[in-house]
Amino acid sequence: MTPSLGWLIALGAAAPWILAADLLSDSLAPWGLAVFVPGALLATPALRLGTGQALLLAACLGFAHEARRPIPDGAAAFVLMLAMLVAVNWRGPLRRRRRAWVAGWMNAACATLVSVATGFGQGDWTAWGGSVPLHALVAFAAGAALQPVAGAMQDHFLSRAGFPVLREP
Amino acid sequence: MTDPSPGEELVPSGRANRRRILQLAAIFAGALLYVAGGLVFRQAVQHQAIEDQHERQIRHAILIPGSRGRIHDRNGFVLVDNKVRWSVTVDLGKLRPQIIREQRRLLAAERSAWRLPEAYRPDYDRLRDQARVNVIQTHLDRVNRALSTPRAQADFRVSPVALARHLRERRSSPFAAIEDLALGERNPGERLARFMEQLPDDGVLALRSEVVRDYPEGSLACHILGHVRPSESNDPEAERDLRTMLAAEHNLGPSGFSVRPSARGVKGVEAAYNRELAGTHGYLIIERNIAGEQRKVLASREPRQGAHITLSLDRAIQRAAERALGPSADPNMPPLPGSAVMVDVATGEILALASFPGFDPNKMTGRISQEDYDEVDAAGGWFNRATQGLYPPGSTFKIVTALAGVRSGAVRHDEVLDCGPSLMVGNRAFPEHTPEGYGPTDMEKMLIISCNVWNYVVGLRTGIDRLAAEARRLGLAEPLLISSFDGRPEYAETAKGMVIPTPEYKRRRGAGEWSPGDTANTSIGQGYLLTTPLHMAAMMASIAKGRTRTNLTLIHDPGRELTHPGAEPLGLTAGQRRALLDGLTRCVEEGTGGPMRIAGLSVAAKTGTSEYFNEGRKAHLAWAVGFAPAEKPRVAFAVCIEGEDMSSWGGATAGPVAKAMLEAWLNPAGAEGR
Amino acid sequence: METPLRRLRGPLAALAALLLAWVLLPSLPRLFVRESFAEFQAPALVALSRTRELVRHLELTNADRETLAASGRDLARANAALELRVLSLESLASENRRLRGMLATPPPAEFRSVVARVAARESSTWWSRLVIRRGREDGVRLGCPVVLGDRVVGRVAAVHLNTSEVELVTSPGFRCSAMLDGDERRQVVFVTGAPNPPFVGPRADVTHIPREYFPPAGQPAVVRTTGLGGLYPPGLRLGTLEPVLTDAPEGAWKTGKMAPAAELRNVAEVAVLIPTQPQPYEELR
Structure with missing residues (x-):
C-alpha cells in the first residue's frame, strides 16, 4: 500500500456528513428509523484513490459505523470494502452515470447487507419484512441526497491534495 | 431473401394453408376448452373439496390438558399439588467448537503429563465425554456465579450419567443440564430473576419450564398418594372424544392435532382417581400461514383443573x-x-x-432414572x-x-x-x-x-x-x-x-x-x-x-x-x-x-x-x-x-x-x- | 480483453481471505479495533450534543421575563412539595433500617446514581440505543441499570472513556425479570426486548405470564421490576402490559406485549444507577 494520505483526506471530508446523518438519526429515533450513509461516501473517492487506499477508507468508515452499534464485529467494514472493490473496478461506468443515483444504490445495497448481518441471529423474522426494504429506501434517499454535496467536498479536497481522477484500470 | 424457385413451395398454398390453420386452431381450441372446463369444474364442482383441503392444511388444533387436582389430608393440608419446574438447557450443537477445542487440550495435556509419543492413540470416546462434561461445566459455573448471593450459594454440576443418557436417548433436543433450577427453594423467583438479570443471553443456555406434580411432604404417605408419569394423554378416552368432536366441527385432518404433554397417575390414589384428578382438556383451534406461524385463533376453550380430593389421612x-x-x-x-x-x-x-x-x-x-428405580426396588420400597x-x-x-x-x-x-x-x-x-x-x-x-x-x-x-x-x-x-x-x-x-x-x-x-x-x-x-x-x-x-x-x-x-x-x-x-x-x-x-x-x-x-x-x-x-x-x-x-x-x-x-x-x-x- | 469481472477475481479472493483471517482472529484485537473507533468518534458526538445544548440555552436566555417568572414560581412550588416528601422518606428509611435489623434481613442492593445527558439516540429495527455523556471516568460500569425517575430506561451495553451506550428496554438483547400489577401471587415474569419495525411504537415481549393471571379491568397493568435479580431496585416501572395476551404454543403460560414506561425514544437525560457492590453480571459479560 502506498504511504499516501488520500484515504485520510477522504475520511476527513466524510466525517461531517456522518455526524449530520447521526443528527438525522437522532431526530428520526422516535419513529424507529436509523439513517445509514457510509455507502454513499464511497462513490467519489473510488474515482480518485487507488484500490488499496480506497479499501482502507471503506474499512475505516465501516469500523467507525459499527463501533457504536450492536452490529457483529467487522460486518459493516467488510460490506463497505466489498462495495468499494466493486466500485473501483467499474470506474468507467461510475464516472459516466449520474453519481447521485449510483451513490444511492450503493448505499442501499450496503445498508441492506448490514441489516441482514445484524438481524441474522435475532430470530424474529416477522419484524424483517417491512424493516429491511424501508431501511434500504431511507438509505437510498439519504445516499442520493448526500452525494452531490458530500461528493463535491471529497472531490474538492482530493483534487487540491493532488489526487487526479484515475482512468479505468 | 431470395425468391423460391417455381414448383417449390416453401409456404403451403392458400387452401392447404387455411386447412392447417383451422386444424391447429381446433387443437388449440380443444386444449383451451379442456383447461377452461377443468378450471370451471374445479371451481364449481370441486370448490368445496379444495377449500376443505386448504382448510385442513392451515388449521390446527392444540389440545391443552387441564392441570391435575390437588390432594389434601382430612384437615386441608396439601399433600399433592402442581408446581412449575424450571430447568436450564444447554444447546450442545452450539458448543461443538468448544468441545472439540477442549478435547484437543485434554489430549495434549495427557500426552505431556505421561510423556507419550505423538503416535499414542488415546481412547477418543472417553476424551470426548470428558471434554463435553468440562465445557458444559464451564457454562454451569457461569450460572452458579450468577445465582449465588451472599446468603445462598448455587452449586450446579453436570451429571455425566444424565448426559450419557441424554445422548443415548434424545440427542436432538437440548440437554437439561440443570433439572430443577429452584432446587430446594420453595420460591424460585429469586433464582429466575438472577438468571435473567445477571446472565447475558449467549444463546447456549435457555430456561425451560414445565408443570410437574409436587409432593411438598416428600415421601410422606408415598404408597397411598402414588405418583405420576409423563404421558401423551392424561385421560385417553376423553381426549379421543374431544378429537372426534373437534375434527367434525372445525374440519381438521388427523394430523392437525398436537397435544401438550401431561401426566397420568400410575400408582396409588393418583392412579385410582386419575379420571377425577385429570381435569378437562382445553383447546385452541388456530390458523397458520405457510411458514407455520400462527395467524389467528378460530376457537378456544380454557382447560379446567381436575377435582381436588380430600383424603381421610391425618x-x-x-x-x-x-x-x-x-x-x-x-x-x-x-x-x-x-x-x-x-x-x-x-x-x-x-x-x-x-x-x-x-x-x-x-x-x-419425570423420567425416572434407572438408578432411582433400582434403589427403591432393592430396598423393597415400591411394596x-x-x-x-x-x-x-x-x-x-x-x-x-x-x-x-x-x-x-x-x-x-x-x-x-x-x-x-x-x-x-x-x-x-x-x-x-x-x-x-x-x-x-x-x-x-x-x-x-x-x-x-x-x-x-x-x-x-x-x-x-x-x-x-x-x-x-x-x-x-x-x-x-x-x-x-x-x-x-x-x-x-x-x-x-x-x-x-x-x-x-x-x-x-x-x-x-x-x-x-x-x-x-x-x-x-x-x-x-x-x-x-x-x-x-x-x-x-x-x-x-x-x-x-x-x-x-x-x-x-x-x-x-x-x-x-x-x-x-x-x-x-x-x-x-x-x-x-x-x-x-x-x-x-x-x-x-x-x-x-x-x-x-x-x-x-x-x-x-x-x-x-x-x-x-x-x-x-x-x-x-x-x-x-x-x-x-x-x-x-x-x-x-x-x-x-x-x-x-x-x-x-x-x-x-x-x-x-x-x-x-x-x-x-x-x-x-x- | 479483460472484463471487470475477471479483474475483480483476484481482489475478491484477497478480501475473502482477509474476512477469514478476521473471523479467526481472537476477540481481543477485534475488541481493540471496536473500542478505538468508538473512542475516536466520542468527542465529536459530545461536541455535537454540547452545541445543541448551547442552542437550547440561547433559546432560553432569550425567553421573555413573564415566562421565566412563571416557571420560577412553578419550580419553587415543586421544590416545597418535594422537600416535604424527602422528610417523610427519611423517616421511612430509618424505620425500614430498624425493621430489617430486627428481622436480620440483608439490606437490598444499594446504588449510587450518576445523572447523564443524552448525546445521541438511535433506533432501528435491530437496536434501540442512547449514547450518554458519562463513561468509565465517571464510574459507569458495564451492565449498570439506567432509569428516568421511577421508570426503567435500559442498561449500559458499552462503556467508553467519557461516553456510554445504553440499550433500551425494547432493544433486542435486553432482558430482566418483572412482576405484574394485579397478580396476587407476585409471580416472576420475564421482559425481553425484540426487533421493532419502524413507525410502530416500540414494544418489549412479556413472557411466562401465569395462565391464571388476568389484567385488572379498566386500567393498564403496570409491569414493575422485582428487585430479586440484583439488577434493578424493586418497584420501578418497566412499562404497561397491553391487554391482549396470547397463549404460548408450548408450556403453561401466556405472553404479551409491553409498551415501555419512559418515552424512550425522546429521553434527554437519564440516571445511571451504579451498584456499590460489584455484581456478577459485570464479569459474566
Missing part, C-alpha cells in the same frame, strides 16, 4: 407413624421394614397408612406392606379364636382352663412360651399374657370350621378399599391372596389331610393363615364398635352416608364383651402391651410375635393391634414389623410405633411440632 398421625417406623436416632439399629395403619372406628376412614421403606414421589414425576404384605397374624389372631370359642359355646368366657407348659395334640407337643406354663387361665388372663395352651384347647374344642367361619365373618379374607358408592377400588395396590385355612384348602394345596395339629396352629395365628395389617386394623375397628365389618375408605367426606356391607352385630353377651375389653385393656396395663401405655388414655390392644421365613431364615414378625379409648373406642390400629431374626417381639418392637400414632392422634399439634 398428616400428623401419618408423620408420627412414618417417623416411628423409619430410622431411629441410634445408628446401630437399622430400621426394619414394616407398616402401620390407624383407622377411625366410627367411619372406617383411614387416618394413617404407613409402609417402610418408601420412595420420594417427586423423583418419579405397600400395609395393604399388600401377607403375614401370619400370630397371637393377634387369638382374639378371633376367643370370639369363635365363646360364641360357639365351646368355652365360657369365665371358664378357667388349666394350662400347662405344652399341649399334646396327636403325637406332637405344642408349646407354651414359658417353660413352666401359666396354670389356671380364663379368657381375660389369656388376652393379658397371650397364653398359647388356652387357644390350642379352645381351638380344638371349637373346630376349624367354626374358627374359619369366625375369621371370615370378621372379613379377614375380604378385599378392602372398595368404594361403597360405585364398587370401584379406591386403591389398587391391595393383596388378593389372603388365606383362612380349611381342610378343603389344605387338600387343594396338595398338603394332605387336615389334622388337629393344623387347627392348633391356626388357633394361635400360625400355619396357613395369611392376612394384611390393613385387615387387622379393620377387624379391630369392627370389634371396637361391636360389629363384624368395617368398610375402610381413604376418602374423607363428612357428608356421606356410610355403609358397611356384610356388617352385623358381633354377637357377644355383655359379660363376654366385658371380659374381652378387660383382657385387652389389661394386656396394655400389665401384660405384653406395656410399651403402648399412655398416661390418661386407656388403650385396648393385643400384641403378637409370629414366626415367618425372612429370606430363608426363621424370624419374628412383631404385631400390635388394638383400639382406644377402650371404653368409647374412636381409633383402631395395627402395626406389623418384619424382624430380621428372632430378636423382635410384638410389644417391644411394634408397640412403640402404635404408641407414637396414638400420641399423635391425642395431640396433633405436639406431633406436628416435633
Whole structure:
C-alpha cells in the first residue's frame, strides 16, 4: 500500500456528513428509523484513490459505523470494502452515470447487507419484512441526497491534495 | 431473401394453408376448452373439496390438558399439588467448537503429563465425554456465579450419567443440564430473576419450564398418594372424544392435532382417581400461514383443573407413624421394614397408612432414572406392606379364636382352663412360651399374657370350621378399599391372596389331610393363615364398635352416608364383651402391651410375635393391634414389623410405633411440632 | 480483453481471505479495533450534543421575563412539595433500617446514581440505543441499570472513556425479570426486548405470564421490576402490559406485549444507577 494520505483526506471530508446523518438519526429515533450513509461516501473517492487506499477508507468508515452499534464485529467494514472493490473496478461506468443515483444504490445495497448481518441471529423474522426494504429506501434517499454535496467536498479536497481522477484500470 | 424457385413451395398454398390453420386452431381450441372446463369444474364442482383441503392444511388444533387436582389430608393440608419446574438447557450443537477445542487440550495435556509419543492413540470416546462434561461445566459455573448471593450459594454440576443418557436417548433436543433450577427453594423467583438479570443471553443456555406434580411432604404417605408419569394423554378416552368432536366441527385432518404433554397417575390414589384428578382438556383451534406461524385463533376453550380430593389421612398421625417406623436416632439399629395403619372406628376412614421403606414421589414425576428405580426396588420400597404384605397374624389372631370359642359355646368366657407348659395334640407337643406354663387361665388372663395352651384347647374344642367361619365373618379374607358408592377400588395396590385355612384348602394345596395339629396352629395365628395389617386394623375397628365389618375408605367426606356391607352385630353377651375389653385393656396395663401405655388414655390392644421365613431364615414378625379409648373406642390400629431374626417381639418392637400414632392422634399439634 | 469481472477475481479472493483471517482472529484485537473507533468518534458526538445544548440555552436566555417568572414560581412550588416528601422518606428509611435489623434481613442492593445527558439516540429495527455523556471516568460500569425517575430506561451495553451506550428496554438483547400489577401471587415474569419495525411504537415481549393471571379491568397493568435479580431496585416501572395476551404454543403460560414506561425514544437525560457492590453480571459479560 502506498504511504499516501488520500484515504485520510477522504475520511476527513466524510466525517461531517456522518455526524449530520447521526443528527438525522437522532431526530428520526422516535419513529424507529436509523439513517445509514457510509455507502454513499464511497462513490467519489473510488474515482480518485487507488484500490488499496480506497479499501482502507471503506474499512475505516465501516469500523467507525459499527463501533457504536450492536452490529457483529467487522460486518459493516467488510460490506463497505466489498462495495468499494466493486466500485473501483467499474470506474468507467461510475464516472459516466449520474453519481447521485449510483451513490444511492450503493448505499442501499450496503445498508441492506448490514441489516441482514445484524438481524441474522435475532430470530424474529416477522419484524424483517417491512424493516429491511424501508431501511434500504431511507438509505437510498439519504445516499442520493448526500452525494452531490458530500461528493463535491471529497472531490474538492482530493483534487487540491493532488489526487487526479484515475482512468479505468 | 431470395425468391423460391417455381414448383417449390416453401409456404403451403392458400387452401392447404387455411386447412392447417383451422386444424391447429381446433387443437388449440380443444386444449383451451379442456383447461377452461377443468378450471370451471374445479371451481364449481370441486370448490368445496379444495377449500376443505386448504382448510385442513392451515388449521390446527392444540389440545391443552387441564392441570391435575390437588390432594389434601382430612384437615386441608396439601399433600399433592402442581408446581412449575424450571430447568436450564444447554444447546450442545452450539458448543461443538468448544468441545472439540477442549478435547484437543485434554489430549495434549495427557500426552505431556505421561510423556507419550505423538503416535499414542488415546481412547477418543472417553476424551470426548470428558471434554463435553468440562465445557458444559464451564457454562454451569457461569450460572452458579450468577445465582449465588451472599446468603445462598448455587452449586450446579453436570451429571455425566444424565448426559450419557441424554445422548443415548434424545440427542436432538437440548440437554437439561440443570433439572430443577429452584432446587430446594420453595420460591424460585429469586433464582429466575438472577438468571435473567445477571446472565447475558449467549444463546447456549435457555430456561425451560414445565408443570410437574409436587409432593411438598416428600415421601410422606408415598404408597397411598402414588405418583405420576409423563404421558401423551392424561385421560385417553376423553381426549379421543374431544378429537372426534373437534375434527367434525372445525374440519381438521388427523394430523392437525398436537397435544401438550401431561401426566397420568400410575400408582396409588393418583392412579385410582386419575379420571377425577385429570381435569378437562382445553383447546385452541388456530390458523397458520405457510411458514407455520400462527395467524389467528378460530376457537378456544380454557382447560379446567381436575377435582381436588380430600383424603381421610391425618398428616400428623401419618408423620408420627412414618417417623416411628423409619430410622431411629441410634445408628446401630437399622430400621426394619414394616407398616402401620390407624383407622377411625366410627367411619372406617383411614387416618394413617404407613409402609417402610418408601420412595420420594417427586423423583418419579419425570423420567425416572434407572438408578432411582433400582434403589427403591432393592430396598423393597415400591411394596405397600400395609395393604399388600401377607403375614401370619400370630397371637393377634387369638382374639378371633376367643370370639369363635365363646360364641360357639365351646368355652365360657369365665371358664378357667388349666394350662400347662405344652399341649399334646396327636403325637406332637405344642408349646407354651414359658417353660413352666401359666396354670389356671380364663379368657381375660389369656388376652393379658397371650397364653398359647388356652387357644390350642379352645381351638380344638371349637373346630376349624367354626374358627374359619369366625375369621371370615370378621372379613379377614375380604378385599378392602372398595368404594361403597360405585364398587370401584379406591386403591389398587391391595393383596388378593389372603388365606383362612380349611381342610378343603389344605387338600387343594396338595398338603394332605387336615389334622388337629393344623387347627392348633391356626388357633394361635400360625400355619396357613395369611392376612394384611390393613385387615387387622379393620377387624379391630369392627370389634371396637361391636360389629363384624368395617368398610375402610381413604376418602374423607363428612357428608356421606356410610355403609358397611356384610356388617352385623358381633354377637357377644355383655359379660363376654366385658371380659374381652378387660383382657385387652389389661394386656396394655400389665401384660405384653406395656410399651403402648399412655398416661390418661386407656388403650385396648393385643400384641403378637409370629414366626415367618425372612429370606430363608426363621424370624419374628412383631404385631400390635388394638383400639382406644377402650371404653368409647374412636381409633383402631395395627402395626406389623418384619424382624430380621428372632430378636423382635410384638410389644417391644411394634408397640412403640402404635404408641407414637396414638400420641399423635391425642395431640396433633405436639406431633406436628416435633 | 479483460472484463471487470475477471479483474475483480483476484481482489475478491484477497478480501475473502482477509474476512477469514478476521473471523479467526481472537476477540481481543477485534475488541481493540471496536473500542478505538468508538473512542475516536466520542468527542465529536459530545461536541455535537454540547452545541445543541448551547442552542437550547440561547433559546432560553432569550425567553421573555413573564415566562421565566412563571416557571420560577412553578419550580419553587415543586421544590416545597418535594422537600416535604424527602422528610417523610427519611423517616421511612430509618424505620425500614430498624425493621430489617430486627428481622436480620440483608439490606437490598444499594446504588449510587450518576445523572447523564443524552448525546445521541438511535433506533432501528435491530437496536434501540442512547449514547450518554458519562463513561468509565465517571464510574459507569458495564451492565449498570439506567432509569428516568421511577421508570426503567435500559442498561449500559458499552462503556467508553467519557461516553456510554445504553440499550433500551425494547432493544433486542435486553432482558430482566418483572412482576405484574394485579397478580396476587407476585409471580416472576420475564421482559425481553425484540426487533421493532419502524413507525410502530416500540414494544418489549412479556413472557411466562401465569395462565391464571388476568389484567385488572379498566386500567393498564403496570409491569414493575422485582428487585430479586440484583439488577434493578424493586418497584420501578418497566412499562404497561397491553391487554391482549396470547397463549404460548408450548408450556403453561401466556405472553404479551409491553409498551415501555419512559418515552424512550425522546429521553434527554437519564440516571445511571451504579451498584456499590460489584455484581456478577459485570464479569459474566
